[in-house]
Each structure stands twice: as structure tokens, then as C-alpha cells.
Amino acid sequence: MRLSLSGVGVRIGSVPIVADCDLTVEDGERVGLVGPNGSGKTTLLRTVYRALDPFAGRVALSGDDVTTLGQREVARRAALVAQDSTPNFDFTVEEVVAMGRGPWLRTFESTIGRGDGPITAALERVRLADHRSRRLSTLSGGERQRALVARALAQESPLLLLDEPTNHLDVYAALELLELVRDLGRATLCVLHDLNLAATYCDRLYVLHRGRIVAGGPPAEVLTPELVRTVFGVTCTHLTHPATGGLLLAFSPRRAAPRRDAADGPVAR
Structure with a gap:
């Protein structure tokens, strides 16, 4: 899976948020997107999974313009762990992870109770198999984030999109989560605030400043x-x-x- 953004510009209403952004993520590569608050990081990420469409430029997944793909097909190629993405209802861990199978299911089809392989594999990968029947509200912050990563893994998409995955986590939980993501070996685009975490866990970084990418490359060369x-x-x-x-x-x-x-x-x- 290769992600490519070429000359991407995004407006919210009539207000320009990002402009002329070029970015790539190669297969198996971990790429970080960093910048001050309000620089456009989340906005740019949202163009990848079509929550926003650019007014200029092109976002491509494996060479296909995302604006030509249906939402289900986009979800089959890119899985998202968003900020504050805990479901509003108090689902069990297994139910939350099963949501990741949505892009692959027929209408009204359910995986709960069927021992679905991707769900079980995802729970085991994040070490939550023993917690599958627990309510999400009973988990620690780090465990909840791992459950949301498991949901993305169950989606079986080759590209992983992470929007501030370490927000509100203590040091141990943040390092544990990023170690897990690193070990997955998937193409990953990750929005991060902590520059030391970005330098440690990303192969390359892009820096956004006032809506434009001002630098890109290996962390030591960029920062x-x-x-x-x-x-x-x-x-x-x-x-x-x-x-x-x-x-x-x-x-x-x-x-x-x-x-x-x-x-x-x-x-x-």
C-alpha cells in the first residue's frame, strides 16, 4: 500500500486550512506528521479517509484517487484510530473490535459470537483477548487505546492512520502503544505532538506550519x-x-x- 498526497489544499467552508501539501507513505513505512496546534495536521489526515475532500490536488491510495472510491473501499484500504474515538455507547471490547469488520460484511451481517478470525487475532495482538467481554468503560486509558488499535487491525487494511494516539496516556501506556504500532509493520501515518516520540518511532517526518508542509525527511534531518x-x-x-x-x-x-x-x-x- 502506498499513500500519496500531491498539491493537496483543503478548505473548511471558505477558510483555507492547508495548501499545496505533498506527502508519501510507502509500504511498511512509519511516517509522522507534526506541527503546532492549528497547523492542519488532522485536517490533512481527514482527506485520506474522505471525511474531507480537497479543493486542490490529489490523494491516492495504491494509485487510485480516493475521490473515485466509495467509502467502503477506502475503509478496506485505510483504517483510522481517531482522536476521542471511544464509542458513545458502553460496548464490550469484542463489540468495539468487531466494528472494524464493517467494510467486509454484508448488510445486517454480524461477526459477534462466531469466533471471527480477524477479531480474535487483533485482540491477541494487543493483548486484550482476556478482556474481550469487559465493557470499554472499565478499561484504563492505555487499554482503551489498544482496543481501538485492535478495531483498526480487525479491519485488515494495509494502511493505518493514527490521530494523536498517545493523547491523555501516561508515559508507560504511550510507549507501549507506539511499540505495538512499530511492531505491526504496516504502512502508518501518525499525527503526533511529542517530537521525541515522533523522532523515536517514525522513519520519516513531515512538519506542518501554518497550513503548509515546510520540511520532510528523517527525524534528525528535519528537527x-x-x-x-x-x-x-x-x-x-x-x-x-x-x-x-x-x-x-x-x-x-x-x-x-x-x-x-x-x-x-x-x-x-
Whole structure:
């Protein structure tokens, strides 16, 4: 599965949110989408599963323009774990995961109670097989997120879309969830706020700033101190993680940095 966005622009009503965005996710690749609040990350993600259609450019799944595909076919190719996507009703874990089979079922067909293979496999993969009869409301935050990932796995789509999957999770649960996603080996596009998590778990990153992609590439090449200062308004120092040997960013408020603006010229805001 290959995801490709070419020159994508999106409006909400008459208000432009993102413009001229190019992005790719190759088969088996984990790609992160980062940027400040309001930069357009979720809007861009929504074009992939057709919650929004672009007014300009093209979004393609395996070469097919998503606007030519029905919603069921899009769902067969891309599975979503959205922000605040816990169902309103208090379903059991198994019922929630079974929702992922929707794109493959005939009208009124149900998988509950049939020992459906993809559902069982998904529950086992996220280590919730023993919790399948529990109500979602009785789970911890990390367990609920794993249940929602299991729903996406049961969907058996080759592309996984994650919108802030670590929101409201403690450190252990966030790392556990991203380790799970990494081990899946699926093409993944993940919106993240935490730059260190993005640097650790993504093969490549795209940075959105004021509705435009301003950088793309491997984390160490993209998250330069200059870019972080310009886009996120903080100073950052590149360190080496003592355990993994990977990139580790140390942040401080921009006002704490030495005052060099006069010598360096105007600073982007």
C-alpha cells in the first residue's frame, strides 16, 4: 500500500486550512506528521479517509484517487484510530473490535459470537483477548487505546492512520502503544505532538506550519534547532539517547535562549 498526497489544499467552508501539501507513505513505512496546534495536521489526515475532500490536488491510495472510491473501499484500504474515538455507547471490547469488520460484511451481517478470525487475532495482538467481554468503560486509558488499535487491525487494511494516539496516556501506556504500532509493520501515518516520540518511532517526518508542509525527511534531518525554533517557538538541543543511540531533543522556552536576535536578524514567528 502506498499513500500519496500531491498539491493537496483543503478548505473548511471558505477558510483555507492547508495548501499545496505533498506527502508519501510507502509500504511498511512509519511516517509522522507534526506541527503546532492549528497547523492542519488532522485536517490533512481527514482527506485520506474522505471525511474531507480537497479543493486542490490529489490523494491516492495504491494509485487510485480516493475521490473515485466509495467509502467502503477506502475503509478496506485505510483504517483510522481517531482522536476521542471511544464509542458513545458502553460496548464490550469484542463489540468495539468487531466494528472494524464493517467494510467486509454484508448488510445486517454480524461477526459477534462466531469466533471471527480477524477479531480474535487483533485482540491477541494487543493483548486484550482476556478482556474481550469487559465493557470499554472499565478499561484504563492505555487499554482503551489498544482496543481501538485492535478495531483498526480487525479491519485488515494495509494502511493505518493514527490521530494523536498517545493523547491523555501516561508515559508507560504511550510507549507501549507506539511499540505495538512499530511492531505491526504496516504502512502508518501518525499525527503526533511529542517530537521525541515522533523522532523515536517514525522513519520519516513531515512538519506542518501554518497550513503548509515546510520540511520532510528523517527525524534528525528535519528537527533541526533552527526549524524547531521557527515552527514551535522553543529552543532545542540535539542529544544522543543513552539507551537507543537515537535522536533526543532537549527543549527550553525560547525566552530562555541567549538574546542573539540583533546579530542574527529578524526571527520568524
